[in-house]
Amino acid sequence: MLMKSSVARFLAGNTVFLQFSPGTSFDSVKSEAYALKDSHAIRSIPDKSVEESISIEGRKENLKNKMTLIKTTSEINHQSDFVKFTPIKISALVCPNSLEKFSNAWNAISLDSSDHRVVEAQMKEQYPQLMKSFEEGVQNIQKLCEVAKSVKMSILIDAEESTRQPAIDFVGREVSRRVNMLGESPTVYHTYQMYLLRSPDVVRRDMAAAESEGYVFAAKLVRGAYRISEGKREIESGVKILQSSKEDTDKVYDQAVTEILERIATSTTASSGFSSGAAVMIATHNTDSVVSAVKTMERLGISPDHGGVHVAQLKGMADHLTVALGDSGYNAHKLFAYGEFKDVMPFLIRRMNENQDAFGALQFDRALINQELKRRFIDVMEGISILPKHKSATDIKIA
Helix, strand or coil: CCCCCHHHHHHHHHCHHHHHCCCCCHHHHHHHHHHHHHHHCCEEEEEECCCCCCCHHHHHHHHHHHHHHHHHHHHHHCCCCCECEEEECHHHCCCHHHHHHHHHHHHHHHCCCCCHHHHHHHHHHHCHHHHHHHHHHHHHHHHHHHHHHHCCCEEEECCCCCCCHHHHHHHHHHHHHHHCECCCCCCEEEEEECCECCHHHHHHHHHHHHHHHCECEEEEEECCCCHHHHHHHHHHHCCCCECCCHHHHHHHHHHHHHHHHHHHHHHCCCCCCCCCCEEEEEECCCHHHHHHHHHHHHHHCCCCCCCCEEEEEECCCCHHHHHHHHHCCCCEEEEEEECCHHHHHHHHHHHHHHCHHHHHHHHHHHHHHHHHHHHHHHHHHHCCCCCCCCCCHHHCCCC
């Protein structure tokens, strides 16, 4: 069981927890969020961390809490537009067992067809009860998205383990089809984990589906947070699930970013308002990927503040990237995972165990902090005080 020892809980709660989480309540997010917006034009993503729920009552409570968070945030946004996104975890809102049953059925049928429309039709024919129960879940999530849309916010649908992901992909695609209207800023961003072998094809499939069916494709791209458990599953099943190496993951990640940016560039029809057929959140702590994305935007003529391009990092990770992007006029975001220690720590541990880029960035952050302390000491000795500011996001170099 996580953190059995009270001593371990105390130590983690006063070290790791505070490094990566602002605290247990929404109020603990606000002061940091306001400071980032005022000093570096960085917007925040408050995320009340909640793990999966096996009870109906628990899932209803989770849905209610997300509704409340969106409404509370929207009221504060009237004073300062500091929040654009709210993340949701589908297994906290839909029965986890149903997600796995749906995914198993989907995988079996898709062996005969890669066309998602064909698979959906066969799912309705062969598993009518399962599809009916899923429609109820989709409608609940659609209601949540419509609340977000009414206050000009967007929902980030988190990715989960591969045993559930086909079901979550279905939910994300179906809700996007219903609420991401062309000519409007997209409400639903669906997450793709690029360390999965299937993800590059899934990104292309969903982007093509959105174009042909007439809605905005909006993606959040991550490398993935379940490498350890997926690696074990791969060994046990003998079925290849993951990219062969980190280098391969980096390559397909950057390629997916490029393909979506190209779609944004070719589908943007107006200089003001939202007129693109696609949008992307580049969620990474990898400096090379951020610099690559910035250079691609420059090559394609996409402005830094384009409403369809966002970049995000977790609090306490790659802070130098977020600040450089915000100072340079890009849509930069910091994710604040808050809540009770027992709810937030599983989220943080997954990233500490499996996010190599974040800890490379942390080492770089430490070097920057040392450099900044030295600079401030010299400034104090000279009787001056200045705040450094990156001239360009592409000025960032890897230490």
